Amino acid sequence: MGALVECVANFSEGRQQTVIDSIVGTIDSANGVIVLGAESDPDHNRAVVTFVGPPDRVSDAAYAGIQRAGELIDLERHRGQHPRIGAADVIPFVPLREVGMAETVALARKLGKRVGETLNLPVFLYEQAALQEGNRNLADIRRGGYERLKGRIAVGEPPIPDFGPGRLSSAGGCVIGARNLLIAFNVFLDSPDVAIARAIARAIRQSSGGLPHVKALGLFVKGRAQVSMNLTNYKMTSMRCVVAAIRIEARRLGVKMAASEIIGLLPQDALSEVDVAYLQIENFDQSRVLEHQLANLT
């Protein structure tokens, strides 16, 4: 037992397996952390590595991963469906056990300072760890991606980094923060028309007046239109509710939901057995369940 923090690190490489393996290997070989999962997607051109451990150990492992990603990934040549500003694009810490949000925020800010000062990357603190209101929302920092940020940072226009230089190398910027557990959940349509996925995303996401606690984007992934989501409070707006709303929108637009997938882990109480079928989750098994993974650790 003891304090346990989760890090769900997002890196901008989902195609070259050797690069992905090198970053995951770097994290996995750090002292005192356990990698619970690593997934990559060639269309997103992105990898997500989930690891847990005592707060300081998780921070050190994240630092090593950020450094490695910066050495291996060149944003000048990066193309992909998913918005991104850097090689180590987003590094959120999540308090899991015997640790509070305040400590997790402190952990994120300390890592941000270290990355900014010693790796010389512009660091943006987001969500609960934000020091500037304009940087609280990831979508605001990441809008227009690396390309837009490069132009803006050069002339001192927002988003303004909290640490590090006011210019970008080809490793881009790094968003670091603390947040509560969320569910990353993607729904595929039976259509390649990304305009439909975007229309559905616009209808259901909170920011345009849709479902509370839902962030959504329309993307083109594996030859299909995808509604890519974060559910930031799955108790208030459940996966079932999101899927029901998407089905209604899809029908209106003449398409069907084809399948769904979970990225990373999800808490046990987010899902019943009945739900797995209703939600058409393609990639579900017990290893997706956070509690199942934690039970194997301790």
Place this chain on the structure above:
Amino acid sequence: MGALVECVANFSEGRQQTVIDSIVGTIDSANGVIVLGAESDPDHNRAVVTFVGPPDRVSDAAYAGIQRAGELIDLERHRGQHPRIGAADVIPFVPLREVGMAETVALARKLGKRVGETLNLPVFLYEQAALQEGNRNLADIRRGGYERLKGRIAVGEPPIPDFGPGRLSSAGGCVIGARNLLIAFNVFLDSPDVAIARAIARAIRQSSGGLPHVKALGLFVKGRAQVSMNLTNYKMTSMRCVVAAIRIEARRLGVKMAASEIIGLLPQDALSEVDVAYLQIENFDQSRVLEHQLANLT
């Protein structure tokens, strides 16, 4: 303690308080039952009386209420927003405690036979108590109301009564059945345009491809457009989810949700304190909670 059945009787009178009082009084004075609530709505022109008791006592009280309603309500002169075929329009029994669905079905069928033979009303057995598949769904029996039924029953066209005569008196027909607990839940829009309420109902109800376990109609009530719903499995499709979907549809159609109301009772676990605000329920207090009412009985 002991076996407890609930009856949620729907009568086609929501305007003349003396008529409503007479029917409620008849039920209330029957032996061994307790009336938990009685509500009427002048726009629906309809009253709902919720009572509980041991199965046979509840059946006797329902019989007395059906008889009284048939004496006092004339369907030839009845006008209202809500679909209906009879004075005692729908009489569903719900197993609450120490009684199974099979027993509740038997109770409904026995009452149906008695009402058909001794009160001389055409009786349609529905939901779990249905003897004909075509009568299982209330909306199919009730489509076109008393007026359509009158023409059809005269020539032997469906819906075919399970008991009683093949003709209608001015008391109309009576739908009797057994079902699981449902939540009757209405959402008001900030518009009098009933076409919008109908469009929203069509978008969200299961029968037209919307939310699972949701039945919905668009009506005009108290000067406002209303989406009138039954949630037949509130654990699978929650009140929150329904409201979230209605808000999305409403926004698309340029209106807002103004408020909501519960008809009858609802189970404690259908609603959290946070929900009452999110759902904008105008008429919520603890007396709406079934468990609260049952705790006061025993």
